Amino acid sequence: MAIINELFNLGTQLIMSLQSMAIGLYTWLLYVWGKLPLLLEGTLLTLELTAIAVSLGFIIGTFAGIGRLSEKRFIRSLATIYIDFIRGTPLLVQILIVYMGLPQIIGRTVPPMVAAIASLSINSGAYVAEIVRAGIQSIDKGQAEAARSLGMTSNQTMRYIVLPQAFRRIIPPLGNEFIAMLKDSSLVSVIALEELMRKAQLVYTRDYRPFDILFAVSIIYLILTLSISRLVRYSERRLRNNDR
Amino acid sequence: MQVKKNLWVLSLVVIISLVSLAADWKVAGDFTFAPFTFSDDKGNLVGYEIDLSKALAKELGVELKLVNAAWSGLIPGLNNGNYDALITAMTITDERKQAVDFSDPYIKVGLVVMTKPNRNDIKSLDDLKGKTLAVQIGATGDLTATDMKGVKKVLRFETAPEAFQAVINGNADAAVMDGPVGRYFMKTTPNKLKIAIPEFTEELYGVVLKKGNKDLAKINAALKKLKDNGTLDSIYNAWFAN
Numbered sequence: 386m387a388i389i390n391e392l393f394n395l396g397t398q399l400i401m402s403l404q405s406m407a408i409g410l411y412t413w414l415l416y417v418w419g420k421l422p423l424l425l426e427g428t429l430l431t432l433e434l435t436a437i438a439v440s441l442g443f444i445i446g447t448f449a450g451i452g453r454l455s456e457k458r459f460i461r462s463l464a465t466i467y468i469d470f471i472r473g474t475p476l477l478v479q480i481l482i483v484y485m486g487l488p489q490i491i492g493r494t495v496p497p498m499v500a501a502i503a504s505l506s507i508n509s510g511a512y513v514a515e516i517v518r519a520g521i522q523s524i525d526k527g528q529a530e531a532a533r534s535l536g537m538t539s540n541q542t543m544r545y546i547v548l549p550q551a552f553r554r555i556i557p558p559l560g561n562e563f564i565a566m567l568k569d570s571s572l573v574s575v576i577a578l579e580e581l582m583r584k585a586q587l588v589y590t591r592d593y594r595p596f597d598i599l600f601a602v603s604i605i606y607l608i609l610t611l612s613i614s615r616l617v618r619y620s621e622r623r624l625r626n627n628d629r
Numbered sequence: 630m631q632v633k634k635n636l637w638v639l640s641l642v643v644i645i646s647l648v649s650l651a652a653d654w655k656v657a658g659d660f661t662f663a664p665f666t667f668s669d670d671k672g673n674l675v676g677y678e679i680d681l682s683k684a685l686a687k688e689l690g691v692e693l694k695l696v697n698a699a700w701s702g703l704i705p706g707l708n709n710g711n712y713d714a715l716i717t718a719m720t721i722t723d724e725r726k727q728a729v730d731f732s733d734p735y736i737k738v739g740l741v742v743m744t745k746p747n748r749n750d751i752k753s754l755d756d757l758k759g760k761t762l763a764v765q766i767g768a769t770g771d772l773t774a775t776d777m778k779g780v781k782k783v784l785r786f787e788t789a790p791e792a793f794q795a796v797i798n799g800n801a802d803a804a805v806m807d808g809p810v811g812r813y814f815m816k817t818t819p820n821k822l823k824i825a826i827p828e829f830t831e832e833l834y835g836v837v838l839k840k841g842n843k844d845l846a847k848i849n850a851a852l853k854k855l856k857d858n859g860t861l862d863s864i865y866n867a868w869f870a871n
Contacts, residue, residue: 485794494799497784575762577784577795586701587785590767593728595705 417601420588425600427584428605434501434580435567441506442566443559446513451543453518464514471511477572480504484576501573509566516558520551553624560617564610581605647869654691656682657707659700659719661788664813664868665718677809680715681735684860685836688851699787701767704728707839714848715837718807722767731835732848736860739828740770741808745796746823751803754829763792763801769832770805790814797821807832809869868870 417424452464471479484500495503524547532542574583585602588597658678666676674695686693694871698706703715707729718738721731749847751757758779764771765787770792782840784801786792789810799862804811808828815822836848855861 485798486800497800545863547699575787576789577786577800581787583785589705590701591724591772593704593725595702 408458413597413600416594416597420598420601423584423588424581424601424605426577427581428609429565430578431570431580431582432609433561434505434570434578437502438509438570439566441502442509442513442562445510447517447548449510449514450517453514465497468511468514470507472515476491476504476508476569477575479508480572480576497573497576497578500576501570501578505566505570505573508569509562511566513559513564515550516555516562519558520555521547523554524550531575549604556617556621557589558622560614563613563617567609567613568606637680653694654686654689654690655694655696655711655713656686656716657696657698657712658715659703659726659788660695660697660789661777661790662810663724663817664745664809665754666716677864678716679770680867681855681861684855685716685848685851685862689847689852699785701760702764703748703836707837709724710839713842713844717837718810718834719746719837720768721835722772724772725837729839730838730840730842732838732845733852734833734835735852736834736865738832738834739808740773740830741811741824741828742803742826743793743796743804743806743811743814744802744825748825751825753826757803760802761800764796764806765789765792765806768807769830770807771829774805793818793822845848 449464452460453468455461455464469564480500483494483504484497487495487500526544528550529542532546533539537545570580571582573580574586576582579587581602585598588598639741660666660668660674660676662676664676665678666674669675670826674697679695682693682695696712697870698712703712703717703719704725706712715729719725719731721734724789725731727860734820742751750798751760759767759781761784762774762777762780763784763786764774766787768789771783771785773782784792784795786795789806792801792804793808793814796804803825804822808824811822811824836847836852838848852861
């Protein structure tokens with residue numbers, strides 16, 4: 386009899402705690418709903434920054450990656466210095482150097498947006514360069530040799546034979562880089578750009594409910610990164626089908 | 630036998646250190662806010678509020694432990710129980726009172742607007758229309774600038790020096806900042822900025838405590854004693870006398 390009573394009590398407690406959880410969830414949703422326009426504004430800037438930085442970084446990285454494999458020693462060391470320097474220093478430092486240090490050298494103001502895009506894409510370029518280099522090196526030597534023996538110049542070989550195959554292989558690591566950049570872009574909040582993370586700080590420096598808003602922000606980041614990884618997987622599959 | 634004795638000594642040490650840890654009064658602040666809370670050339674924490682914290686701790690009979698934290702995380706950290714109090718140039722406002730408790734005020738200051746020395750187009754608050762303002766995120770300068778009508782943009786930085794740098798670099802037209810902080814910056818970094826609009830608000834700083842903290846009455850009594858015996862005045866004069 387006592388056991389049944391105990392079980393009954395446990396059951397009521399469970400229902401009550403579920404109830405309070407539901408109320409908590411409801412008030413949280415209501416709270417986040419109110420802040421959503423602000424957060425979406427920040428999300429848009431985050432996406433914008435990431436997309437531009439990754440695209441520019443891809444162009445920079447392709448050249449730097451090919452440069453690292455160049456037969457000319459000068460170009461090779463230039464690319465190596467760039468990659469080593471960028472990968473060897475924190476992104477936060479790079480952002481602050483471009484934003485606060487550069488104006489003192491060039492004597493001109495660097496707007497926050499320009500500083501952010503410049504530092505993010507230069508940073509991304511260094512990582513993409515290594516991805517591209519690895520991609521090129523993964524292509525069988527026979528491919529290049531065959532192209533050369535067909536009379537292609539080394540330039541043509543790179544453009545028409547090696548790079549197209551390499552790009553297909555580097556899609557997964559490029560997707561990683563995209564996701565990493567999406568998260569790293571939150572660092573530009575230090576130069577007063579109000580991307581997603583900064584919007585969250587803006588909210589909780591006014592109402593002092595950090596957990597509620599940070600939880601919402603992490604869900605937004607999660608949605609973004611999951612969509613990107615799905616997109617990468619999809620394009621990977623499509624390109625593989627083209628292969629046949 | 631020897632081992633047992635050692636164990637006794639060890640546990641005594643642990644207990645004593647635990648007790649002394651509990652007696653620590655953890656006061657947090659944003660230590661980039663000269664002349665209130667900052668570090669000198671040697672890395673020692675100095676400033677008006679550091680001296681005040683030390684005097685308060687002595688009066689309360691507790692061991693002071695200062696913690697440097699980012700401005701935007703101060704109140705959340707206090708409410709999480711990471712710190713016992715904040716003594717960090719925090720203005721007493723109605724919005725903040727909903728989240729924390731304040732002691733009686735210990736100083737009165739005001740916000741100023743600062744520009745580059747060669748600018749003459751900003752003389753009154755009306756002139757801020759269409760301008761970009763630099764502030765510290767969540768500070769009263771931020772709250773005031775955000776409420777101003779017609780302002781083009783508010784650039785919010787984590788620290789006051791970063792906001793000043795944005796004006797010097799030309800990314801912002803003016804900074805909205807607590808007066809003493811602006812004046813101290815001008816003293817230590819001459820010819821970079823000037824005060825375009827002198828104090829246009831009145832703000833009171835108080836010791837910040839978690840809501841319902843029982844120490845509030847004790848701290849208010851200690852503050853009153855420091856005020857009455859002239860300690861508060863002498864600390865003030867040490868930092869703000871011309």
